[in-house]
Amino acid sequence: MPRTLELLRVSATTAPAPGIRTLPTITKLVDTSTCIGCKACEVACQEWNDLPPETTVQMGTYQTLPDLTPNYWNLIKFNEHEDEDGLHWLMRKDQCMHCADPGCLAACPAPGAIVQYTNGIVDFQQDQCIGCGYCMTGCPFNVPKFSPKTKRVYKCTMCVDRVSVGLQPACVKACPTSCLQFGTKEQMLQVANTRVEQLKANGFMQAAVYDPPGVGGTSVVTVLTYGDKPELYGLPRDPTIPAMVRLWKGPLKWLGNLAMIGGLLGVFAHYMRFGRKGRDGEPAPGNGAGER
């Protein structure tokens, strides 16, 4: 069950979220320049969350699976990039980004199925999930995955159960190179910026921090060696909640509601003003000349 006092946002509710407890923001830092592709984070995620194993697929790379699955919430993507300096192996941790402005939550029609805590964690409550998949349309990162078995959607929880009792997420705990670090958003941005300066000093002038403002920033911040080309890592350049999802949940919803209420009031007004048509050709009662 969600921790009520820490709820910042709750999907599909007409009432304000009940959270009154302010928590320090939490952020996971992913430094792609120090990732060695060992996949300890993947194993730790599977173990801590006790997720059933997935059958791997031979992709011709070291990547475990083509994509995240309902049972696999943390996947190191092995992207190969070739330029004049030769072949670069660009590894990136694919998982829920825990957006400050989550598209999944905006799109969700099931009350309480997606919540956001005051520390920034976006969490799915599968017991409230109705399996419509709208979160998959709302997410700009292609993260939530539908389970045909339970007909519900799953993704990284940021180990909310560990974080809530003061522990690091399992993947961070397992990382052997400190490519993964965990702390407040402020701390992690500081570490990330320092690392970017180091990379620039080493000649990687395009190095940058990936914390996309289009979704209000994310609680998973990534240091990219080729920060000018996030696409090389499979990251969208400027992710936002899709415009059509915003249209649907914004103006279209209000116009639609007004039109439907207007339609009902309209036919009611018509009935009061003009009433029934005459039966079998007779003029209707109350439809006399004096009315007009």
Added chain:
Amino acid sequence: MTPGRLIVRYAFSERLVHAVAALSYLYLLLTGLAFWTPALYWVAVVLGGGYLSRLLHPWVGLLFAGALVWMFVAWRSDMRTTMEDRAWRKALRHYIRNEDAEVPPAWRFNYGQKLLFWLMVFGGVALLLSGLVLWFVASIPWELRVLRYTATVVHAVAALATIGGFIIHVYMGTAVVPGGLDAVIHGEVTEEWARHHHPLWLAQITGDSSKSSGSVRL
């Protein structure tokens, strides 16, 4: 002809399919509204819960689509716009104000009914296609995600358009036109009813326009 004679307006198969369409549409409307706005989510709870509503909504949608196809095949020739419909459309104001003496005669269906029919046919196609995308959203590749976005908006807009038609259709059939609901359930109307609401159709099926020329204005 004997006054008060009953005429078959809708065959049993027509009434049955219309009822299937009506009931399935009502279910789709109620569960769809529950997913549309949190303020109406309680409707899904009343109908067995959000999970069940989401599970059944697409299947009932297929049922509605099937009924719609049947109605399309059965009624489309009666639903073509005719010369008389142009005159009827010009007199829409009188029809709305129940000044039926000023309304030009209609065939089996008047122009308003035809509009609803085509709204439901085209709206139904849009709802079915977008609904299939929403149903199998997990199978839409990420590269084609624009389909997901488009389907979300198309489904909502098409639903709103048909809801507008549905409100007017149900209101007209149950509250405004006496005998309308009876006709679509039991299938029969009186000759006077037919002469008043659909004189050209009456003349057509009785095979002699002269006998009903009192109300038929050609």
